[in-house]
Amino acid sequence: MTDPQAATDPQAPDPQAPTAPQAPADRPDTRPGPDDPYLIISSDCHAGLPTEEYRPYLEARFHRAFDTFLGERDARRAAATRLGIRNEAFAARWFQDHEEGLRGGWDPAQRLKELDGDGVAAEVVFPDADAVDSGTAAPFGVGLGLSGDQDPDLGMAGAQAHNRWLADFVSGHPERHCGVALLPVTADTGRVVAEIHRAKESGLGALMIPSMWVDKEPYHDRRYDPVWAAAAECAMPVLTHSGAAPRHEYGDHLGIYVSEVTWWPARPLWFLLWSGVFERHPGLRFGVAESGCWWLPNLLWFMDRLYLGAHGGKKLSPFAALKRPPHEYLDRQVFVCATNTKRRELAQRYEIGVDNILWGSDFPHPEGTWPDTRGWLTKTFHDIPVAETRRMLGLSAAEAFGFDTARLAPLARRIGPTPADLGQSADQPAVEASWARSREVGRHWLTDHDFPVLGAQ
């Protein structure tokens, strides 16, 4: 913690919280057996203070601007209601039904209870716990709405306030949380790099950048190279998360917003890739959160074909910034926090890359799986091979975000659902065999097949 103000944090974790991992581990080999409970890591959860409580984490010189920001809350709520993102009737019921659990958005003890109840051993913590009423928006709109055209001073102040609080929030059980620092990357590069190091030292583990640079330099610009280098050096994955979009273009048509809100956070991926950022920074990892992964196979097919020389390529220049085809960078450095994965997406996992798909519960957002994560997982994963399920539900996230699986193993064994709990068959060779053709075809454009084969046979 670098901010002494935050030492007064009223939300200090309860040492008696029910989910503190039990040591020593009850067996030395932490590799799961075939029937062992899953180690579940949600790659997309949310936490944030009720907005007014961010004040102690904010430098005093911004308090006046903060008062102004608070005063504009009603106008923001009205705008969200107008677009239909906010629905009065639903909001009232949601808060009534889940009053206690929703406090887990900012109360660490309550949060661990909710994670345990859902079988989730660890989580990646994005901002904005309250997706219904924006009651926990970070100061100055730097939460999920983080945008490239943010005022640089206010943006950095708001981000640091949230980052300070979040570092406190995750400090009670650091093995269970990877806090995502807000990074207003379009601000002064020196300050941005300094904030990366400060966030790392404070105990945070990843960085969220705006999906949209708006009027600032796009992410292919070399001015960002020091930022990517610092992120790689600190082993902090860089993430975008759905939320921001050009809402001024949508009128009051919610369907338009929802139809493209996942495109904007995905967009930086091809800006980074084609401009050689992954080539120049092989240690950089980049993730796209809560945008699904249904769009990735088409994108990869499209980009690989372009690179490998499709028919249309005969009038195109070579792609000098890349030394290898797009899918190799993807497999090496990119992942998707796909949140509540859909059956259609799982059917495409051999194109996406099983190891590139990171499940998430989206706790405590209503579009997520909480508080019925077991039910959702059963519905979605019942016929997926257990070995692949282990990757998607936790092991890949552990690698991407640096969770200590050995330390989490005892907890997972206590709270995690077993394969049988998810309706998965004990006859795994048969399950594996049912997907053999789909797995063999894989990325059909690389395996000389006409088209993908989806689903079990």
Place this chain on the structure above:
Amino acid sequence: MTDPQAATDPQAPDPQAPTAPQAPADRPDTRPGPDDPYLIISSDCHAGLPTEEYRPYLEARFHRAFDTFLGERDARRAAATRLGIRNEAFAARWFQDHEEGLRGGWDPAQRLKELDGDGVAAEVVFPDADAVDSGTAAPFGVGLGLSGDQDPDLGMAGAQAHNRWLADFVSGHPERHCGVALLPVTADTGRVVAEIHRAKESGLGALMIPSMWVDKEPYHDRRYDPVWAAAAECAMPVLTHSGAAPRHEYGDHLGIYVSEVTWWPARPLWFLLWSGVFERHPGLRFGVAESGCWWLPNLLWFMDRLYLGAHGGKKLSPFAALKRPPHEYLDRQVFVCATNTKRRELAQRYEIGVDNILWGSDFPHPEGTWPDTRGWLTKTFHDIPVAETRRMLGLSAAEAFGFDTARLAPLARRIGPTPADLGQSADQPAVEASWARSREVGRHWLTDHDFPVLGAQ
């Protein structure tokens, strides 16, 4: 023809052109037999005058601005070279190898020769014949680069110049061409509506609007209602075509441009759909050209689920502007000019809707199938049922654009490839059966299946 200037058109069609349809038809029933040649209609071709030759089609008061525009050609070419859209070495070879055929971009007799050689009976004619060197760009950048932030006066002047020329160009064999009028739809609505009627009377059959409105009103805006109404009244489909994109964001990274250039022309689809344009204008037809159709299944799955009430929907308002789910508007009013369809796309045709896919040759662009359309069709369609192939190669385009299939039938019988020419089996019941499972599952989210089934079994 409404412009007397154009009466001096030096490109008047040659009455001895080899492809004038032969009358009378050699049999009264024009429905094809199982082995009959295909009636092929390319839903995406291009024609345009060498830019300087547009002068006589342009109102005299714009000649001075036109000289300025011509003077900036080198700068535009340099910009295209910098982004990598233009490649010197490829350009030199392309023009050398295809010198004669490329004249078909503006010479009607040569064009018919090329269409005949490719087996193409009729075509939809977009602007910009020269995709390599932009030598046939319409005045003031209103061709494929048509953009919402175009100067309204220059934009309308340039569009009318092209539209006048194009009306002449297609007048020799109107049954073989559907000319696409350029429509700078963000200009004054009265003028736009007037241009729709003028274009219709001049013999043009469709309307191309900018993919990007940029700083003007998005297409959900009610100010466009008179435009959609006029298009419906004139039975002129409204089209977007790939080309425009926010190039200022791409630096010199061609891969970025190519990775998203198909998204921008698709984007108006969900703006029109969710804002109820298709509901209010049931006679309106909308098409997206040269953007593939691989993105459509995901979009439809996503939009239908949103409308029909996915889990996430519990916090969303109803979609009052729509009386039916998105796929119903799609099937009723939307199509894709998918150009050189890919095997991956054809495998998804039961999700897209077979009748919504309109093949195109892209003549005379190098990324198209000309001059080897038979080869491409064989490679792509060899195992697709003949009945479906007939729809995608021509019959659906005939319906969408109002081609007279009876009048085209004799020509098609003379120049079109047969199913056997495309390597298609004579045992069509077996071919149909091989796709039965894929067809039966169709749009899996409507047929209660987990995921799509792609490909023949």
